[in-house]
Amino acid sequence: MKTNSIPTTSYLHSSFGHPVLRSWSELNTNLTKESLIYPLFITDDANAVEEIKSLPDVYRYGVNKLEEVLTPLVRKGLKSVILFGVPKTAKKDNFGTSATSEANPVLPAIRLLRKKFSELLICCDVCLCAYTDHGHCGILKDGELENIASIQRLAEVAGTYALAGAHVVAPSDMMDGRILAIKNELIRIGKGSKTALMSYSAKFASSFYGPFRDAAESGVKGGGDRKCYQLPVGSRGLARRALQRDMAEGADMVMVKPGGPYLDIIRDGKVTGKLTRELCTNYPVAVYQVSGEYAMLWHGAKNGVFDLKVGVLESLTSFYRAGANVIITYYTPKILEWIDERNYPSKL
Numbered sequence: 172m173k174t175n176s177i178p179t180t181s182y183l184h185s186s187f188g189h190p191v192l193r194s195w196s197e198l199n200t201n202l203t204k205e206s207l208i209y210p211l212f213i214t215d216d217a218n219a220v221e222e223i224k225s226l227p228d229v230y231r232y233g234v235n236k237l238e239e240v241l242t243p244l245v246r247k248g249l250k251s252v253i254l255f256g257v258p259k260t261a262k263k264d265n266f267g268t269s270a271t272s273e274a275n276p277v278l279p280a281i282r283l284l285r286k287k288f289s290e291l292l293i294c295c296d297v298c299l300c301a302y303t304d305h306g307h308c309g310i311l312k313d314g315e316l317e318n319i320a321s322i323q324r325l326a327e328v329a330g331t332y333a334l335a336g337a338h339v340v341a342p343s344d345m346m347d348g349r350i351l352a353i354k355n356e357l358i359r360i361g362k363g364s365k366t367a368l369m370s371y372s373a374k375f376a377s378s379f380y381g382p383f384r385d386a387a388e389s390g391v392k393g394g395g396d397r398k399c400y401q402l403p404v405g406s407r408g409l410a411r412r413a414l415q416r417d418m419a420e421g422a423d424m425v426m427v428k429p430g431g432p433y434l435d436i437i438r439d440g441k442v443t444g445k446l447t448r449e450l451c452t453n454y455p456v457a458v459y460q461v462s463g464e465y466a467m468l469w470h471g472a473k474n475g476v477f478d479l480k481v482g483v484l485e486s487l488t489s490f491y492r493a494g495a496n497v498i499i500t501y502y503t504p505k506i507l508e509w510i511d512e513r514n515y516p517s518k519l
């Protein structure tokens with residue numbers, strides 16, 4: 172596969188094919204239901220509802236439980252979800268082979284959600300770490316990550332999700348070249364102008380991911396960590412370069428992760444959008460309020476340090492103020508209710 176042959180920037184339509192995607196490109200600083208994405212962990216036991224100890228009130232679900240879980244949320248105005256596969260029985264290997272097979276629980280989940288919730292925007296996290304036997308986000312050769320093989324494999328996974336019906340694919344590995352490789356693969360399979368690409372562009376090697384690794388069971392096995400492909404906590408310069416790189420390779424949206432400790436990077440994402448694409452102040456920037464931030468707010472409120480609603484809304488306000496258009500948060504079900512209560516300032 173050639174990874175650098177197609178002018179990706181001509182595929183702008185992928186950014187506004189769905190009404191929720193169109194709302195992300197508006198210059199909007201209000202807290203709206205359209206701007207929220209709810210993360211869902213999908214496991215391969217079809218009837219499972221599994222508690223996640225370090226993420227209170229968040230569960231892993233089997234595909235048979237999704238309709239029951241999402242119906243009341245969609246009624247409350249849920250517009251978008253992002254799916255993470257947590258395969259437990261699938262065979263794992265160096266190539267993450269099961270990610271593109273029916274052993275991947277995300278594939279039946281996409282099909283079910285498309286059928287049952289026709290207006291829901293379906294985003295899929297794209298990575299290999301849940302499907303590899305070593306837990307790294309790419310393919311290893313002699314103990315080292317092999318870049319070209321890894322990004323080609325990630326492109327295959329993204330293409331599989333797109334063909335199953337995902338509206339947005341979101342690669343979270345942070346490896347060089349994967350945005351262009353995925354964009355080219357989407358074009359090759361006829362999804363170039365239909366499936367949008369949201370890049371985890373500025374993903375830091377953060378201490379706030381602990382509960383997520385518990386939820387996704389995606390820790391690195393046999394030692395080692397992901398610091399060689401996630402950004403060093405102190406590096407604003409590398410984050411800016413990563414944002415520019417992904418925008419130049421054809422990402423439709425970029426993401427900053429985590430949120431609270433990286434508000435300056437959200438702002439950089441907004442400004443980088445303006446610099447990279449002339450007058451493009453509405454380049455959508457997403458922020459992931461990660462599991463550790465969720466748990467910190469939850470435990471703080473539970474212990475009487477602050478009111479949960481006030482604390483969560485303050486954290487969201489800071490994201491919007493920094494320039495975020497889209498917020499991925501485990502608090503989405505609660506926020507949908509708080510928006511309906513309308514007893515907070517509507518203009519954040």
Ligand SMILES: [Zn+2]
Pocket residue numbers: 298299300301307308343344
């Ligand atoms: Zn990964």
